[in-house]
Amino acid sequence: FEDAKQEEINLNSINYMSTVGEEKFAAALEEAGLTLEEYTKTLTTSMRNQLIQTNVLEDLFKDIKVEDSEIETYYNENIDSFKTADVSHILVDSEELANELIAKINAGEDFAELAKANSTDTASATEGGSLGNVNYGNSGFVQEFVDGMKALGDEGGISEPVKSKFGYHIIKVENVTAQTLEEAKETIKTTLETEKKNALYTESLEKWRK
Numbered sequence: 001f002e003d004a005k006q007e008e009i010n011l012n013s014i015n016y017m018s019t020v021g022e023e024k025f026a027a028a029l030e031e032a033g034l035t036l037e038e039y040t041k042t043l044t045t046s047m048r049n050q051l052i053q054t055n056v057l058e059d060l061f062k063d064i065k066v067e068d069s070e071i072e073t074y075y076n077e078n079i080d081s082f083k084t085a086d087v088s089h090i091l092v093d094s095e096e097l098a099n100e101l102i103a104k105i106n107a108g109e110d111f112a113e114l115a116k117a118n119s120t121d122t123a124s125a126t127e128g129g130s131l132g133n134v135n136y137g138n139s140g141f142v143q144e145f146v147d148g149m150k151a152l153g154d155e156g157g158i159s160e161p162v163k164s165k166f167g168y169h170i171i172k173v174e175n176v177t178a179q180t181l182e183e184a185k186e187t188i189k190t191t192l193e194t195e196k197k198n199a200l201y202t203e204s205l206e207k208w209r210k
Contacts, residue, residue, distance in 0.1 A: 064200065066192045074188050075181045081137030082179040085156060087149060088129035088172040090114060091121040098161035098168040105158055111172055120167060129172065142166070149173055 075082065088111065092098050101114055112128025119125035139146055148162035148171045156173035163169075 064193060064196050066189050066196070070192055071185055071188045072181060074192060075184055078137060079178075080150075081135065082184050083136040083176070084133050084178075085136070085149070085176040086174045087131045087134040087139075088112070088115065088174075089121070089124065089131060089145075090119045090129050090170040091124075091167050092118060092170075093120060093167050095161050095163070095168050098170055102158065102160070102170055105170070111158070145169055145171065154178075 090098075090101060090111070092101065097118070101118060104114060105111055112130075115125050115129030119129055121129075124131055134141075134149070136146070136149065139149075141149075142164045144162055144164040148159045148169060152159055152171070152173045154176045156176050159169070159171040159173075161168040162171055
């Protein structure tokens with residue numbers, strides 16, 4: 001094992017030297033105040049410690065499993081995280097103006113043009129009110145706005161005025177899509193495995209410190 005590991009370290013040194021050039025490699029060693037022997041010894045120790053850590057963690061995590069029932073539970077409890085839609089809005093200062101604009105939209109006037117002319121959210125107004133493709137579970141929007149989005153259901157549409165601390169929103173939701181459990185399965189599995197590994201590592205670390 002030691003001979004094989006030393007051979008790997010020597011190869012790493014040669015590969016690094018060939019990458020930067022022998023002169024630059026020698027200059028780097030000189031700047032670091034190391035001889036080639038000292039550099040190799042440092043690398044040996046570093047790689048040995050890394051190998052030990054890898055083996056310890058592999059042994060620690062070897063029994064971690066994620067059951068299908070856990071994946072399904074996570075999916076159901078975080079369903080909004082797997083749902084997105086194209087969302088736009090028009091923000092105005094009064095409910096009266098919001099209702100006037102909704103009437104115009106229902107009469108066939110263009111939502112984007114009305115947003116450009118009326119929305120006080122100047123950042124999205126220039127884009128016709130577009131807020132882009134929004135994840136329902138991680139939108140960053142105030143709760144009233146998120147509730148207004150959800151109220152439009154999977155079909156989407158135009159909301160009634162939605163009041164928030166910013167004013168009154170007219171929300172437009174289109175192209176609602178949701179990942180199925182099967183589509184989200186591997187992502188959820190990875191998330192749950194990571195959570196279990198972190199919890200076990202933290203728990204083990206506390207025991208090792210005692």
